[in-house]
Amino acid sequence: MRYPATAICTLIGLALCLFNVTGYDPHNLFLMMFSVPMWFVELFADLHSVNVWLMYALTVLSWALIGYLTDLGLSRTRARARSRA
Incomplete structure (x- = not known):
């Protein structure tokens, strides 16, 4: 099984973090919208007290996990389609 969605989603996560590190996202708007762990941290703690590198x-x-689960679902769907044919 190849992992194209895992690679793409991992690159999306890296690009999101690099965009934030470079300073083009000064108010952390994109990071807050697209980072799943930050959604949960926001519920339970103050964002300013959490290590940004950990986030x-x-x-x-988390983006890599989303991609892996997508690849897993696609491979199972394709396997079922092959077994029916």
Whole structure:
């Protein structure tokens, strides 16, 4: 099984973090919208008290997990289609 969605989603997570690090996202708007771990941190803690590098790592890992689950679902769907034919 190849993992194209995992690679693409991981690159999306990396691009999101790099966009934030470069300063083009000064108010963390895009990071807050597209980072799943930051949604949960916002519910339970103050964002300013959390290590930003940990949030970057968790963001990339969560995007990689989303891609992996997508690849897994696609491979199962394709396997079912092949078994029916």
